[in-house]
Amino acid sequence: MGKIILTGDRPTGRLHIGHYVGSLRRRVELQNSGEFEKIFIMIADAQALTDNADNPEKVRQNILEVALDYLSAGLDPEKSNLFIQSQISELTELDFFYQNLVTVQRLQRNPTVKAEIQMRGFSDSNDGSDNKAGTPVGFFCYPISQAADITAFKATTVPVGEDQEPMIEQTREIVRKFNSTYGEVLVEPEIMLPDNAACLRLPGTDGKAKMSKSLGNCIYLSDSAEEVAAKVKGMYTDPLHLQVSDPGHVEGNTVFTYLDAFCKPEHFEKFRNAFIGKKVSFEFNSLDEVKDQYRAGGLGDMMIKNFLAAVLNDTLEPIRQRRQELEKNIPYVYEVLKKGTEAARAVASQTLADVKRAMKINYFDPGVLEELIKEQSDKYSK
Ligand code: ATP
Ligand code: MG
Secondary structure, three states, X not given: OOEEEEEEEOOOOOOEHHHHHHHHHHHHHHHHHOOEEEEEEEEOHHHHHOOOOOOHHHHHHHHHHHHHHHHHHOOOOOOOEEEEHHHOHHHHHHHHHHXXXXXXXXXXXXXXXXXXXXXXXXXXXXXXXXOOOOOOHHHHOHHHHHHHHHHHOOOOEEXXXXXXXXXXXXXXXXXXXXXXXXXXXXXOOEEEOOOOHHHOOOOOOOOOOOOOHHHOOOOEOOOOHHHHHHXXXXXXXXXXXXXXXXXXXXXXXXXXXXXXXXXXHHHHHHHOOOOEOOOOEOOOOOHXXXXXXHHHOOOOHHHHHHHHHHHHHHHHXXXXXXXXXXXXXXXXXXXXXXXXXXXXXXXXXXXXXXXXXXXXXXXXXXXXXXXXXXXXXXXXXX
């Protein structure tokens, strides 16, 4: 059997450059590699509702935003199947059966669930009696729902950022448990992380550990060139690098992390001498040379920020242009989602049928009812 991809994003906002380097850029490469039999890209609106139950309108609006970002970034509906999670009720059924294969204690140990509960301020100590704070049960259980999404499409490969590692491990455990209990039906997926360490978990513009829609520290794929430049200008660099002549630190310096994630050799050709600082013009041939000069002192923060803004805008400009075109053709975008969802549903429905057959809860399938009647009648006629 060929290799199959399943991955996706929560429609809680427009997509940002963390999504791009963590997963989206890779998906487009994989899509165009021709190595995959099928590629499913899911807009996880049902998962987004697990921590946005009081704001379905936000989720509804962002479905289109994420779809526009996908198509602008180069996902091609002829090659990748884009779909909306909530419209495939088979996923909820799978989730329901998988819930019996996971313990509360196992979910409580999941480091991503723990970190995200903390990040969202769902207090553990809250007893939930005011029904406002506390962790929504659906949110707590979302690793199980993710297992349903991945296995429904018999995905072999899940290209995601590092924060998703515990989720894929949870899926693999569910697959093993299911297959050993009911028979070999489900496929154990492999995680595919970005090769570049800077892309595993891109930090926010505020220097926080992860760029995240929920933290408001993002550069969006659809930001204008001016917005990108302004956000880069406001970024933290090295607090010890006060004068241009001071030696600077590259490690832990978010501007350099972004350069590691986005800078390509051709950018040095393109931007040579584009930025003239007080003491040096920008005449570097590689990122290593820039880093060496920064470490030695004599390279100002404004200069590297200007370079970073130019590199980011160079990457984002074609995406922005495609988005402007697509924004003029909204019916096309919804048509892509509708068709993709119908095709995805047919696949999920087949897997659900396989699962129910393995669990022997397919009582009314052709031939099964007759057997069941015979079995039970025999029992009672003894
Ligand atoms: P939310 O705050 O609503 O959870 P998010 O910004 O974390 O949103 P998700 O939709 O949860 O985004 O993540 C979608 C995909 O993007 C996942 O594969 C995730 O690993 C990847 N991703 C998200 N943020 C980053 C990041 N900062 N660096 C690398 N990959 C990321
Ligand atoms: Mg997230």
